[in-house]
Amino acid sequence: MxxxxxxxxxxxxxxxxxxxxxxxxxxxxxxxxxxxxxxxxxxxxxxxxxxxxxxxxxxxxxxxxxxxxxxxxxxxxxxxxxYVGPWLPEPLLTAPDVAEDVELADSVSMAMLLVLETLQPTERAVFVLREVFDLDYDEIAEAVDKNPAAVRQIAHRARSHVAARRPRGTGSPAEHRAALQAFQRAVQTGELQSLLDILAPEVVLLTDGGGIKQAALAPVIGAGMVAQVLSRITSTASLRPAQVNGHPALTVHLDGELDTVVAVRIDDGLITGLYAVRNPEKLSHMERETPVSR
CATH class of the missing domain: 1.10.1740 (Rna Polymerase Sigma Factor; Chain: A)
Known part of the structure; x- marks a missing residue:
């Protein structure tokens, strides 16, 4: 100062x-x-x-x-x-206006962060700097200690890798909210058929308890299996909508305390991915909005 x-x-x-x-x-x-x-x-x-x-x-x-x-x-x-069980990114409570920047919201979504997890460290850095923040290859080369020609090759490889795995993103924010509301109603009422109607047949549920909270130690795959797990959510739990990582999500509260953050991946109107973060060490950024920007 x-x-x-x-x-x-x-x-x-x-x-x-x-x-x-x-x-x-x-x-x-x-x-x-x-x-x-x-x-x-x-x-x-x-x-x-x-x-x-x-x-x-x-x-x-x-x-x-x-x-x-x-x-x-x-x-x-x-x-x-x-790490004990599946590792999920730390959820962020984000401002509603983050969703207005579609590219930014997509880049910080739980689904995209999990795709980025499949990249090598340098590939991830190059992809983020080029595709999200639009840095030129010379700037990226200095950041990752590579020459520009090598960075172009890395960027091409990373783009292809991400394109094959990224969410299809076919729904509007309004459709995303509608699907999430239908999911919330189905979980709260315990209507199994309503739950099956909103889950894609190949839906995957990942739960991150970090060895601290009870959670499935392997992915739960398939609408029937996922619906069974979700049907065990206690009737005393309170499900509330929240804006997490730029997208509508749900928070689960028990006795007034935040217990779980549930982010979703929605493709073609159906839930294809559910990401439930229960590890309390990962929930501190849900207490207040975290600003993100490009």
């Missing part, structure tokens, strides 16, 4: 791009807690930079954050190997 004159230029630049940097790190890591740590590390390095040597502050900050996130991504991969 610079006395009574307000923030210094380095602080102003960092604050101006903070939401962008968080979003870059979060999309690379799928962990809000790790993304916050990346922001801290980025600030410490940025504070020591001579701003007179920086041509593009946004690109420079993104480069620092990307390098920090890449290091964490490799460490996170090792942590996931010993």
């Amino acid at each position: 610079s006395g009574h004159d307000g923030p210094d230029p380095a602080t102003e630049a960092f604050v101006a791009h903070r939401n962008l940097l968080f979003t870059v790190a979060y999309e690379m890591l799928g962990s809000a807690a790790d993304a916050e740590d990346v922001l801290q590390e980025t600030w410490l390095r940025w504070a020591g930079v001579d701003l007179a040597t920086v041509r593009d502050q946004r690109a420079y900050l993104v480069r620092i954050a990307t390098r920090q996130a890449l290091g964490r991504l490799r460490a996170l991969g090792r942590r996931k190997e010993s």
